[in-house]
Amino acid sequence: MSIQLFVPTFRIDECLEQIRECLEKGWTGLGFKTVELEENWKKYTGLSNAHFLNSATVGLHLAVKILKEEKGWTDGDEIISTPLTFVSTNHAIAYENLKVVFADVDEYLCLDPEDVEKKITPKTRAVMFVGLGGNIGQYREILSLCRKHNLALIIDAAHMAGTRVDGDIPGKEADVVVYSFQAVKNLPTADSGMICFKEKQYDEIARKYAWLGINKDTYQRTTQVGGTYKWKYDVEYTGYKYHGNSVIAAIGLVQLKYLDQDNSYRRQLAAWYDDRFKPFSARILPVPVNCESSRHLYMIQVNNRDELMLALNECEIFPGVHYQDNTTYKMYAYAAGTCPAAHEICGRVLSLPMHLRLTKDDVDYIADKVIAYAKQ
Ligand SMILES: *Cc1c(COP(=O)(O)O)cnc(C)c1O
Secondary structure (H helix, E strand, C coil): EECCCCCCCCHHHHHHHHHHHHHCCCCCCCCHHHHHHHHHHHHHHCCCEEEEEEEHHHHHHHHHHHHHHCCCCCCEEEECCCCCCCCCCHHHHHHHHCEEECCCEECCCCCCCCHHHCCCCCCEEEEECCHHHHCCCCCHHHHHHHHCCCEEEEEEECCCCCCCCCCEEECCCEEEEEEEEECCCCCCCCEEEEEEEECHHHHHHHHCEEEEEEEECCCHHHHHHHCCCCCCECCCCCCCCCCCCHHHHHHHHHHHHHHHHHHHHHHHHHHHHHHHHHCCCCCCCCCCCCCEECCEEEECCCCCHHHHHHHHHHHCEHHHHHCCHHCCHHHHHHHHCHHHHHHHCCCEEEEECCCCCCCCCHHHHHHHHHHEEEEC
């Protein structure tokens, strides 16, 4: 049997029970379960606001767009971001005609504060921080830099559902935190995400933008507004169709219930990998983790990544690479050479299978093969 990088797990009966409620009520759209998930997410994270969307990509777009408009940024202003990320992170900046300025990564493969500071110019408006694999990296130092230079801070927390630092969910100090509940993330639904603005007023704007710019959603109109003017609404913005729906939120509600338990098993898997690789630190280097990570990823660095990948594939093990250095993509090629550490790492890094169906025996089997084929 083959071992895949990611296999999502669903408590199927519980999910179907939640979905059944939507179908019986006859409410599958925005509202109902989406509201319940937002409330539960705020309770779980301690973040002040949460709006459920159809992906993290659109959440990142709204984050950049709303900050740009509300803070009066102009086209060509700069946001500092990482080259080691899924391309959504950086596209969100480009959608708004802002320039992605790439800063290099540190040993955690997250933004390196020293290089971030070097890349600040009079046009810099924000930093986009990605907690790669669920790790926190030097987030605190990045936060201090943002305060010192009066920059906004956006967290792409696509990998960070349930990540804790000193027992607490991080991100409360950031302007906005965006989570992904995409099909293979550590809180998988099918496709969805959550945008969590610090400011209530930005959350309200996000709700309008996510539904075509309309200032009153259908659920509010159905359940809350009395009188004969239920049908009447205004359109304040050229908004988008970005909001989430109740069927997907229904799955999210069940997944959230098990998030801590699931992440704790991920950390167990990571600990098993770590133990096996410890004696081989000269040629297999696990990417260090400095918090109670969601462990969306288990990453190692090796000298012969491509060769090792092929050898593992021969053994029916299918790892992944997170990520290709974004400055090697055609549209970000203007920044080629600006992040040498990230560039080097992207030739060495490998993500080993990490999901809830793996057993200790699977980890041992994978580790045996990595140990056998990783070269000095
Ligand atoms: C998956 C991912 C996204 C995009 O999430 P979607 O919900 O699929 O839009 C953004 N950033 C990172 C780092 C990701 O891994």
